[in-house]
Amino acid sequence: MHALQYTTHGGPEVLSWTAAPDVHAGPGQVRVEVRAASVNPIDWKLFTGMMSGGQPMTGTGYLGHDAAGVVDEVGDGVTGVAVGDDVFGLGSNTQAEHAVLASWAAKPSSVDWAVAAAVGVGGETSERALRLLGVEAGETLLIDGGAGGVGAIAVQMAVARGIRVVASSSEANHGYLEEIGAIPVLYGEGMGDRVVAATGGPVDAVFDVAGKTPVEQLVALVPAPAKVLSIANFSAGEVGAQVTVGGADAQPTKALAEVKDLLEQNQLVVKVQTFPFDRAEEAYRISQGGHVRGKLALVP
Template sequence: MRAIRIHAYGGPEQLRVEDVPEPHAGPGEIRIRVSAASINPFDGKVLGGALAGGAPLAEPIGFGFDASGVVDELGDGVDGVQLGDDVFGLGSQTQAEHAVLTAWVAKPASLDWAVAGAAGVASETAIRTLDLLGVGAGSTVLIDGGSGGVGAAAVQIAVARGATVVATAGPSNQDYLREIRATPVVYGEGWAERVAATGVGPFDGVFDAVGKTPIAELTALVDDPAKVVSIANFSATEAGARLTTGGDGDKVGALTEAARLLESSQLVIKTQTFPLDRAAEGYEAILSGHTRGKIVLLP
């Protein structure tokens, strides 16, 4: 099968589409014929070697953590899904023609394959973080970085839960934030004063979706630094804030909530698609840090 791989860390120029052996579903897993797989910011970090501690890449690696597709293999102990079912969810090395998923839900029939392929990581991350903040009806939350894949999902999910949302983004995305029913604020110098000028608050929680704003500026918005949860600032805990990564949370529960919101159009994910052979262009867009919604690869 064809899959995205690299043989050395670096930029998008390192990406290759290569023929590799097909993966197979292990116990509790399924394999899908991939219809769409998204590129997430974490893929960009892996590509650049940010997690390697300066060591060179020892062997070729693949990319991708979420996808949509048709089930074509069931692992031992799997029930509730059949060969030929349409699903989306979370897995590994999903930027390929076949991929193994470890958490999944049925794809609503009305949902576009590209949107379903973009939903896994963004919605699970958003829901996990909102749950840690206790965001629900009557909550007031600030989402720093509200126009990217995770941030935009978090805005819409929080609004669907009945929360009031202020979100930051660049000047070109202010109208988009209004479209998804957040009070928009331009990020950058003076952003805290602009947040105060909205008249919204006090905040029950702050969701740091991008890791660019100094954590001390975010914790200043709440009465307890633990009410700030970051998915991108790995030094957040030094200031008393919390950091969440992909190892915790109810993944199937989050995907189920996302599927319901997507089907009812309470969650809308904007996508830009590229064929697998043009993956480098998609990665360049992700690495620019100025995307709106999600970048999706179509094998």
């Protein structure tokens, strides 16, 4: 099979779409014939070497953490899914012709492959963040970085739960934020004042998606520091904010089931720009630019 891969750290030019060893479903897993896999910032953080701790590259690196596709192998112990079923979910090395998923849900027939792939990582991350923040219906949530891959899903998941959402983006994405149900505010200097003006007071919780606003400014908007949760500012814990990277915090099967329901009920829509796998370099250059609206996905 073919897979997106790299053997040296660097920019998107190090990527190639070439032959790779076959993969197979282990116990509790399924293998899919990939119809789409989404681009997440973690992928370029890996191939650029940002996550390597200064260690040189050894071996071959593969990319992708979510995908949508047709099940073509079912691992031992797996029930409720069969060869030929359309699914979307989470796995590793998903930017390939075949990928192994560790968690999945049935793909609603009304949803494009690229959209189904696009809601994997973003959906799991959003469910985790809202759960850890303990934000409830009727409360007000600020999502700092609401127009990108995680933010756009978090906005809609929160709105569907009856939460009032104020979200930050550049001016260019304010229309998009309104479309998906959030009160838009401009990020950057003075954002706190703009949030208070837009909502009529402080907020109950902050989901810091972008990790760009000084965390002290976010903490000033909520009743207690732990009502701020960051997925991108790893020093936010120093002032008592929560930081999550997944692991034991994650409940992927539950999250994907919620995402599937939202897709079926038309309560979650994601704008997706697609690129063929062999033009992944272009998609990654856009992702690295840091101003994605919705999601980028790769397709065969």
